[in-house]
Amino acid sequence: MWTLGVPAKTRRVIFRTLVAALALAAPLPPAPADIDATVQEYLRSTGLPGAAVTVTRGTEVLHAAGYGRTPDGEPITERTPMAVASVSKSFTALAVLQLAESGRLELDGPVRAHLPEFRLADPRADRITVRQLLDQTSGLSDSTVHPFTRPQPGSLAEAVASMRSATLVAEPGERWEYHNPNYQVAARLVEVVSGLPFDDYLQRHVFGPLGMADSRAIDTADELPPSARGHLLVLGGAIAVPEPPAFGGGSGGVLSTAHDMAAWLTAQNNPGRTPIASAAAITEAHTPSPASGSYALGWSVGTTDSGERMVSHSGDLFTSTAYQALLPDSGYGIAVMTNTGLAHGDATALADELIALMTGQPAQPPNSALPVIDAVLLGLAIGAALLAARGAVRARRWAASRTGRISTVLRLLPLLVPAVLCASINQIVGALYRGRDVALIQVPYLYPTFTVLLVTAALGGVVVLIARLTGLARAVST
Template sequence: MSKLSEINDWLQENLPRLVAEHGVPGATAAVTVGDEVVEAAAGVLNKNTGVETTTDSVFQIGSITKVWTVTLAMQLVDEGLLDVDAPVRDYLPEFKIGDEDAATKITVRQLMCHTSGFEGDLFTDTGTGDDCVEKYVATLHETPQLFAPGERFSYNNAGYTVLGRVIETVRGKSYDECLRDHLFAPLGLTHAATSAYEAIMFRAAVGHITPDPEAGPQVAPLWSLVRSNIPAGSMLAMRPRDLLAFARMHMNGGVAADGTKVLSPVAVEAMQQIQVEVPKLALMGDTWGLGWELFHYPQGTVIGHDGGTIGQSAFLRLVPEHGVAVALLTNGGNPIEVYQQIFGHVLRELTGIELPARPEPAEVTEPVDGERYVGTYASSVGEREVTQDEAGRLWMELVPKGIFAELSPKRAGKTELLPWEGDTFLAFEPMLGIHMPHAFVGDDGQGRALFLHTGRADRRVAL
């Protein structure tokens, strides 16, 4: 029996168990080695209807879409139509944010690797028409600049929507059309949807959220985030095997399964090169390429991306050296546990790579010097207040804003921050089984951290 056959048997046996154990309503998973694919499905697509999940079910892939967006952009580079080191203004003269000097300097490359520096979690609804991305970019004119372009990493959904608009402008057609014409068609995808209107033609999953842990996951009030953010990952949906067709193309020098050239080998390699280091943040890569997260483990390098929309979570990992890729799509509950066990097993068996243990808080033996950390750090989607009590313990309280306030309690409660590594602390209260790292980075000129980094760099609020 081949290794992949053994993986298939393991998936068929264990995916239903893992879904049930961790409250995930439904999930599909697929694994590829070379040109072979095995896949499994478990649970239901919608708890209200009880429709069973199958391997032909489509789930949203969330921010994994960002790698598709960079791929579309790199096709333009291959054609000599786009220069990644040119200012965005060369392609979008109308691009404006709150800092005019930064707007003139931000490059296409900086959009791709999340170093443009402007506020990134803006989910403005500009309608469902093909002009929604264009309209969205026009709303950014007052968006604050958090740091100088290229200075550091801060995950930026808005930046990817701007990148999507660059693609639209150069191609002369909508982002959705670009996806269909330049990726879906050459990859031979038959179950990929760019909107709810298309997803309904397939066996489509809906997301589930858990406002009340005792009640468990409930069908989310919305199917997706706003269409204007589709280049960043608001609603693209597909099967795991379709996601792996995309992954295999990236592991095969840009060539699709039928021999169609989708991307040049030079562009494929460029996307996998380190562009910026990332604070140590558990599930995230330690560095970022063009679109791809890069994970450097002792046994080898993994590339990938994760995605989260309203109640749906997606995970993709590639090990190009071994021709191995794994995809998992879920619709609620605690998907992190399912990811950890499936990817841990598959990568170990097929590549010898061990996923690192999740971070665990250490016992605190002495008070923390909190002067560098205490303060309020804010963004458009949340405010984090860090305080210190008389015993020297650090506490953080999160107040969601915007769309996250609509989906979450007004106050997420206090959690203690416990020392982990250097200026990175762990939240004592786990979220989906993970004690999330919070990195205090930069300096405000008075010895205090300028940012609280959780993937996004939330800036200290001046007193």
């Protein structure tokens, strides 16, 4: 017998002891009220205007709610569609894995075998595999395919066609480099192999089976609905602004809700018990290759501050951010969508606080220095404007005191420095972002008050230059 002759009373004592030990080993999940309080305090302390938050554990949804308001003043609920930005890559990767599982494409076969329209100027591109698109080791780079400074495509087919003059910066499979067009090619691959537009494919094979009724995929920033648009924060206050023009089909175009992301996280954290993919496919999506380092197929692999294994991906637009994380050992899933942009990183910061709550770690306080920095930069901009006005008023006196031509030219040239910086600031910012492609229109979204200072200095320098040249011309004519 399984009891081995142990009396019933003793068995009950042993059972209760085991239950108590398991309870100590696996702490109870935080109460919804604790999650709610954490989110509310974050919004209060940072000025974040709106967020959608989901926390799951195993197959249970612990919390799914919206907070604050959209840019047009509507309350955010658990059913409000918001942009998930580059979190979209995990959806694209899953779509590709589904097609691979069904035998319709080969993950380690060349992309061109299934997508003949994928032609680059570099012959090495013929060897790029489907997997290398997904783990970002294709050899494509922002330095050769410019995601933001190229003319923006209107469809996935146009996005792939626009790459025909591109070259590679490395052999396929040699090194990892984050590059949005990798996933635009992957999404186009899904369209061609399945015969369905990308959004239709996701509706039929991902969103529909999971009950994600309010989720969909778009291609361009101008397709964002009002609820999915966002803000800049200046001096701690939220300013509603449109997302700058950009193409994000396959790489950043999914819209979802707190309610729907709960279903997505549950599916990812319960491989083998989901209608969208096998356990092997989910595991493969979460497993990096040696060449890709910590980047898997639309997911990054790392650890929490407590040392627990974590599978995650962030998403950044210029007016909104998103973050998703899975803690496979404890079964938690967290998704956060916020309507402030890349410059503030609110989705990741809020998710970090929630992960700390799940794992019993102290949370890091939000960055409170940004309003102070804004105030300093705006103060400098006012100072630059006043100095420019003073220089323009005194230009005639300055011109009258000039005698040498060379020294006069040398004194005038520094006035052009801010204008030169202003015209090339996107290239400087791109270098700071490790070679990423940055369009000039995107810089004010990243650094709004610094941009005000730089533009003020540039205009002021030009005004003083014109005033001084006018003064010199008058001095010569008299």
